[in-house]
Amino acid sequence: MTFETIIRGGTIVTASDTFSADIGISGGRITALSETLGDAPEIIDATGLLVMPGGIDSHVHLDQPGAPGIVMADTFETGTRSAAIGGNTTVLPFCLQQKGQSLRQAISDYQAKANGNCYTDIALHLIITDPAPQVLGQELPALIAEGYTSIKIFMTYDDLKLADSDILAVLDVARQHRALVMVHAEGYDAIRFLTERLEREGRTAPFFHGASRPIPVEREATHRAISFAEIVGTEAMIVHVSNRQAMEEIRRAQQRGLRIHGETCPQYLMLTEADMDRPGMEGAKYVCSPPPRDSDSQAACWEGLQQGVFEVFSSDHCPYRYEDEAGKKAPDGNNSFRYVPNGIPGIATRMPILFSEGVGKGRIDLNRFVALTSTNHAKRYGLYPRKGTIAVGSDADLVLWDATRDVVITHSLLKDGCDYTPYEGLAVRGWPVRTLLRGVTVMKDAETGSRRSGMELQRSLF
Numbered sequence: 001m002t003f004e005t006i007i008r009g010g011t012i013v014t015a016s017d018t019f020s021a022d023i024g025i026s027g028g029r030i031t032a033l034s035e036t037l038g039d040a041p042e043i044i045d046a047t048g049l050l051v052m053p054g055g056i057d058s059h060v061h062l063d064q065p066g067a068p069g070i071v072m073a074d075t076f077e078t079g080t081r082s083a084a085i086g087g088n089t090t091v092l093p094f095c096l097q098q099k100g101q102s103l104r105q106a107i108s109d110y111q112a113k114a115n116g117n118c119y120t121d122i123a124l125h126l127i128i129t130d131p132a133p134q135v136l137g138q139e140l141p142a143l144i145a146e147g148y149t150s151i152k153i154f155m156t157y158d159d160l161k162l163a164d165s166d167i168l169a170v171l172d173v174a175r176q177h178r179a180l181v182m183v184h185a186e187g188y189d190a191i192r193f194l195t196e197r198l199e200r201e202g203r204t205a206p207f208f209h210g211a212s213r214p215i216p217v218e219r220e221a222t223h224r225a226i227s228f229a230e231i232v233g234t235e236a237m238i239v240h241v242s243n244r245q246a247m248e249e250i251r252r253a254q255q256r257g258l259r260i261h262g263e264t265c266p267q268y269l270m271l272t273e274a275d276m277d278r279p280g281m282e283g284a285k286y287v288c289s290p291p292p293r294d295s296d297s298q299a300a301c302w303e304g305l306q307q308g309v310f311e312v313f314s315s316d317h318c319p320y321r322y323e324d325e326a327g328k329k330a331p332d333g334n335n336s337f338r339y340v341p342n343g344i345p346g347i348a349t350r351m352p353i354l355f356s357e358g359v360g361k362g363r364i365d366l367n368r369f370v371a372l373t374s375t376n377h378a379k380r381y382g383l384y385p386r387k388g389t390i391a392v393g394s395d396a397d398l399v400l401w402d403a404t405r406d407v408v409i410t411h412s413l414l415k416d417g418c419d420y421t422p423y424e425g426l427a428v429r430g431w432p433v434r435t436l437l438r439g440v441t442v443m444k445d446a447e448t449g450s451r452r453s454g455m456e457l458q459r460s461l462f
């Protein structure tokens with residue numbers, strides 16, 4: 001056999017196995033796994049390194065329109081560049097339907113932003129904000145059939161939330177046409193009530209963002225979303241779960257045999273509400289929704305990852321610049337936390353944080369690390385086995401990982417479009433040293449070059 005590239009001497013880790021082998025790559029795919037392979041024009045020496053499936057981050061926001069005057073910090077170019085720096089080869093950004101907009105138009109808008117600009121492969125989730133009869137009756141079924149098989153819905157935010165009746169209707173379309181609904185589970189009315197009360201009391205600093213959406217707000221909405229999925233008779237993914245009570249709602253549903261899936265994110269392992277209590281507007285750097293909670297919530301999120309309640313670990317990368325009136329320092333944010341854009345960056349730091357805090361500290365093993373950061377995303381979102389594993393026939397999407405590399409996270413390493421990282425100064429052990437997308441190196445030693453060969457992927461039905 002002949003190969004274009006051989007990765008030699010590494011320790012291969014998949015979601016199920018750890019073994020030593022050479023990897024032969026031709027035409028962008030893995031064509032051989034063997035104890036030793038002969039020669040190739042390109043030999044990559046992986047001695048002493050782990051070789052894992054490239055990360056798949058199934059929850060990211062890139063170039064997403066927000067409130068008037070607010071601009072997301074990352075384009076597809078800068079966001080996927082940072083993803084490659086962090087060892088990822090596929091990301092799944094959201095395609096937001098504006099009110100009154102057709103889903104087709106939303107998709108072509110996002111494709112125009114993405115085409116030719118991506119360092120990693122991508123696949124788009126839909127966000128439905130306007131479930132008009134034409135959208136649910138015609139457009140959505142047609143798009144699901146074309147591979148747009150995951151749909152996020154919001155239970156909060158003035159411009160995004162769906163009424164309960166609309167949530168039921170979207171779940172039913174997903175059931176009939178084989179798509180998966182991803183739910184942002186926080187209750188609109190409770191948040192509005194608490195926000196108005198906090199504002200009346202003059203408690204308007206970024207810290208009070210957390211008090212405006214406390215744990216019961218998320219637990220209640222999680223319970224409601226699960227109940228709706230059960231009533232309709234379909235599955236659902238509860239995204240960005242932040243605390244024990246919401247995690248236990250999902251666990252109970254799973255124990256009752258419902259196919260309810262869960263996701264958590266680095267911020268719920270690493271941050272707490274105390275981070276939002278920094279002087280001046282500094283707390284705004286940590287404002288995201290659901291908000292960071294407390295140490296018991298962190299412990300619960302680890303439990304969820306260890307026990308399989310959460311099957312995916314995603315970044316929820318949703319970056320806004322800090323020193324910027326179009327970002328975290330939006331002028332109205334001085335009047336109330338409610339005007340601080342919700343979301344924090346994390347696309348490059350997701351895998352190093354889980355590796356260091358999870359594998360390095362004995363909380364999860366290497367194989368679960370691969371499952372949580374790559375394989376399970378591919379399986380859940382219709383990309384497996386092309387993506388998410390190291391097997392003959394799969395795309396040669398790989399990350400070479402130095403498990404002994406000590407790194408102190410600092411923003412300049414991450415090459416995103418933001419101007420800070422919430423993890424500045426965090427010491428981690430274990431770092432991606434090379435990322436290959438379909439057999440071609442897209443990141444080496446923290447540099448990406450300018451090659452943007454990422455493409456939009458076709459997905460299979462849920």
Ligand code: DUC
Pocket residue numbers: 061184240288289290316318342343344
């Ligand atoms: N939901 C997300 O998924 N990301 C950031 C903000 C939000 O509310």
Ligand code: ZN
Pocket residue numbers: 184239240289
């Ligand atoms: Zn959300």
Ligand code: ZN
Pocket residue numbers: 059060061316317318
């Ligand atoms: Zn998100």
